[in-house]
Amino acid sequence: MANGVMTQTQHIPYLAQKGLKSWILTTDHKRIGILYLVTISFFFMIAGLTALGMRYELMTPELDFFRTATEYNVAFTLHGSLMVFFFIVPGIAASFGNFLIPLMIGARDVAFPRINLLSFWIYLVGTAILLSALAQPADTGWTFYTPYSIQTGTKVIMITLGVFVLGFSSILTGMNFIVTIHKLRAPGMTWSRLPLFIWASYATAILQLLATPVVGITLLLLIAERAFDIGFFDPAKGGDPILFQNFFWFYSHPAVYIMVIPAFGIISEIIPVFARKPIFGYKAIAYSSFAIAIISFFVWLHHMFVSGISETAAAIFSFLTMLVAIPTAVKVFNWTATLYKGSIDFHSSMLYALSFIVLFTVGGLTGVYLGALAVDVHLHDTYFIVAHMHYVMIGGTVMGFFGALHFWYQKWFGKVFDELTAKIAWFLIFVGFNVTFFPQFFMGFQGMPRRYATYPEEYISYHALSTYGSWILGLGVLIMTVNLLIPLWKEGRPESSNPYGSLSLEWQVPSPPPHENFDEIPTVTDWTYAYGKK
Amino acid sequence: MSTWIPESASNLAASVDNITLFVTIVSVFFFVLISAVLVAFSIKYRRKSEDQETAYITHNPVIETIWTIIPTILLMVIFAWGWIAFKELRNPPAEAIEVNVVAKQWLWEFEYFTGKKSLNELFVQQNKPVRLIMRSDDVIHSFFVPQFRVKQDILPGSYQQLWFTPTKVGTFDLLCAEYCGSGHSKMLAKVNVLSPEAFARWEKGDELEDGPALAAISVSPVERGKDLYSQRGCLACHSVDGKEVIGPTFKNLYGKTEKLADGSSVLVDENYLRESIYEPQAKMVAGYAPTMPSFKGILSEDEVTALIEYIKTLK
Structure with missing residues (x-):
């Protein structure tokens, strides 16, 4: 599809330069991608460990692992805020977005390489502020609901300040990607030929740009209320606690799509390559990402159906929530249909992509329960929500993330991992995830509320099963991580720069790519998904 | 189950x-x-072979x-x-029996029409609709009874309502569903659904004991509201018989739709009455001067609730 592609031996790979300075002052999008990847993975591990601690605590109804309920509450606050703000929101968008966007559109780097580095530095400042708060962290939950977050004696300011600072990193990255996609596409790379990961990154970037400032302002108001006693949200000072929820979800609902739309893009890249088929319904997938992004700004009240909002508001937002389910369902059908009459290879990344379809379907369908007003009243704030959210976030985003790690591993690092071990790890992760979270749907139906350090006896068997599942899941992630880390210290390079026969531009350059990506900017003559075209 | x-x-x-x-x-x-x-x-x-046919x-x-x-x-x-x-x-039916609920870190207080109070145990009668008028003393809580399929967040600074008709005699778990701090998972109570006979006995106080701390108060909220009405000076400006004094009369006030000075209108419910006591100028009824002082710091939340209960009886 592309001309002017260089040969493998001509140039020095981007990883050749060594030393700390070559990393902290790099403006190479591939290196900045790695910096993000390492940092988000670090937070994923920490937040994952707190989750294992919480699951261990919940083996039995009474407190036995943590010393106090507050310690448990701190654990779920850390788990939630680290996973959401430090791992999954920057997650795929910042790591794979950085690595892939210039390569996929045929550019040498992003539009503003120095601002790109600045984004990462701001992200680091945010994480440093957060880490400084870890000595005495907040116990508010990742949602920081007022007035509890104003009245609690734990340290709320530092953790929210960290999230506030992170927001700027998100905004700058989004801006950078939008300009890059508009301005730096190679000749012939028209909008209708763009890889779907680019469409997804573009939709995500718009959400980052428009929604993030709102959470920044909200958290600043919260800090002002705590530090200077200005009554925005606490009714005791004349404030309105529901106002906080409106502000918070106005960001945090679109943020759900900041987390998951990049994964949609990844799945749309992996499936066609391993099925050797064009993606089915390219336009439907591309436009539905935008439809979801736009509608997602108008559904935030569905987090507040029982908070005392008016009946009319509830009805409007329930209706809009149902609308967002339509483009989501269409995507699932499209991915599945892509397999039809294909030639399917079950590479580890393909296994993650296929399990994404199944698990994300569960996440999406259980969302319909919560969109239906009267049913939500019963299920709200129970483990049903916890299960639903994890099916979307792990079953969706994390499966996409793991799939991407296995798919682009050779390209990004120029190394090869052991495929059999990767498949074993995938199997453990898939089974462990379902054993952990599927029982939580039933627990939620039964009425088990979330964020309970202790719980009534009757839920013990569900909780115990869920905890066993978390061990399988943890083991799977451990094996996967070790399997992906070992090759980095070993000699050896991939035999081919395009082992899976992808038509996308990033696979037409050597593994790992040279610093400048392309010797000559390629000219694109066909779309990215012309698999099997005669 | x-x-x-x-x-x-x-x-x-x-x-x-x-x-x-x-x-x-x-x-x-x-x-x-x-x-x-x-x-x-x-x-x-x-994939069975490398050159397997695929469809475009x-x-x-x-x-x-x-x-x-x-x-x-x-x-x-x-x-x-x-x-x-x-x-x-x-939307609760008009005949629903009202119970005042106060949620606080980390317990539940219930006050019935008769003046009876109970702690962490709600008593209701089988097949009689109940309307709970709920407020919080501190942070957000949430009233959740899985067997009734009802849930409602309870906020500080306003009233939230929830209703149901219990259909089965028995004891059900009441759980706090909104995270409220270290005691959240222990903020549990019971809902006792009694048969009409048992409920009548309980109302007379024959069988069941109230919580010791609360047993002393046995004046009904309406009675307390009536006392407050005269003691706190409400009567100077608001009549209870329909006469126009300085402010609107309390007679038939509850449930009425009032025209406001800014041209909009408002339904007089618990939340509007509470707001008008604490912040009289927030929503002024058309045709009255903004002279009423705020009763913030003068009337407690409990006293306001009692006053509202009294106003509701003035038909």
Whole structure:
């Protein structure tokens, strides 16, 4: 599809330069991608460990692992805020977005390489502020609901300040990607030929740009209320606690799509390559990402159906929530249909992509329960929500993330991992995830509320099963991580720069790519998904 | 108890469960469909040789239209059904018996029309609708009884209501569903649904004891409200017999729609009365001068609740 592609031996790979300075002052999008990847993975591990601690605590109804309920509450606050703000929101968008966007559109780097580095530095400042708060962290939950977050004696300011600072990193990255996609596409790379990961990154970037400032302002108001006693949200000072929820979800609902739309893009890249088929319904997938992004700004009240909002508001937002389910369902059908009459290879990344379809379907369908007003009243704030959210976030985003790690591993690092071990790890992760979270749907139906350090006896068997599942899941992630880390210290390079026969531009350059990506900017003559075209 | 869904013990449970069942059927159908197709394709089209034939299919307008329209119809049905049942959940019948509920870190207080109070135990009568008027003393809590399929967040600074008709005699768990701090998972109470005879006995105080700390107060909220009305000077400006003094009369005030000075109108409910006591100038009724002082710091939340209960009796 592309001309002017260089040969493998001509140039020095981007990883050749060594030393700390070559990393902290790099403006190479591939290196900045790695910096993000390492940092988000670090937070994923920490937040994952707190989750294992919480699951261990919940083996039995009474407190036995943590010393106090507050310690448990701190654990779920850390788990939630680290996973959401430090791992999954920057997650795929910042790591794979950085690595892939210039390569996929045929550019040498992003539009503003120095601002790109600045984004990462701001992200680091945010994480440093957060880490400084870890000595005495907040116990508010990742949602920081007022007035509890104003009245609690734990340290709320530092953790929210960290999230506030992170927001700027998100905004700058989004801006950078939008300009890059508009301005730096190679000749012939028209909008209708763009890889779907680019469409997804573009939709995500718009959400980052428009929604993030709102959470920044909200958290600043919260800090002002705590530090200077200005009554925005606490009714005791004349404030309105529901106002906080409106502000918070106005960001945090679109943020759900900041987390998951990049994964949609990844799945749309992996499936066609391993099925050797064009993606089915390219336009439907591309436009539905935008439809979801736009509608997602108008559904935030569905987090507040029982908070005392008016009946009319509830009805409007329930209706809009149902609308967002339509483009989501269409995507699932499209991915599945892509397999039809294909030639399917079950590479580890393909296994993650296929399990994404199944698990994300569960996440999406259980969302319909919560969109239906009267049913939500019963299920709200129970483990049903916890299960639903994890099916979307792990079953969706994390499966996409793991799939991407296995798919682009050779390209990004120029190394090869052991495929059999990767498949074993995938199997453990898939089974462990379902054993952990599927029982939580039933627990939620039964009425088990979330964020309970202790719980009534009757839920013990569900909780115990869920905890066993978390061990399988943890083991799977451990094996996967070790399997992906070992090759980095070993000699050896991939035999081919395009082992899976992808038509996308990033696979037409050597593994790992040279610093400048392309010797000559390629000219694109066909779309990215012309698999099997005669 | 079934493994799927808890026992249904209120008039509202059946309609919620019907929608849940419908959504479950739809969900299981689509989940099985997608999984089965996925597995079938995975087996049938697995790569057997490197040069395996593949088809070049990019899209198909007919099938794409079909699989957009069918979910849309189903989702609209679910939306409408959920909304209809939600309206029922949100609108108590006029004859519902009122109970005042105060949630605080980390206990539940209930005050009944008769002046009886109970702590962490709510007493209701079988087949009699109950309307709870709830406020919080500190942070957000949430009233949740799984067997009744009802839940409502309770906020500080305003009243939230919730209603149900218990249909089965028994004791049910009341759980706090909104995270409220270190005692959150211990903020549990019981709902005792009594038969009419047992309820009558309980009302007379024959059988069951009130919490020791609360036993001393036995004046009904209406009585206390009436005392406050004269002691705190409300009577200087507000009549109870319909006469116009300085402010609007309390007679027939509750439930009425008032025209405001800015041209809008407001329904006089618990929240409006509470606001007008604490912040009289927030929503001024047309034709009155803004002279009333705020009673913030003068009347406690409990006293305001009692006053409102009194105003509601003035018909």
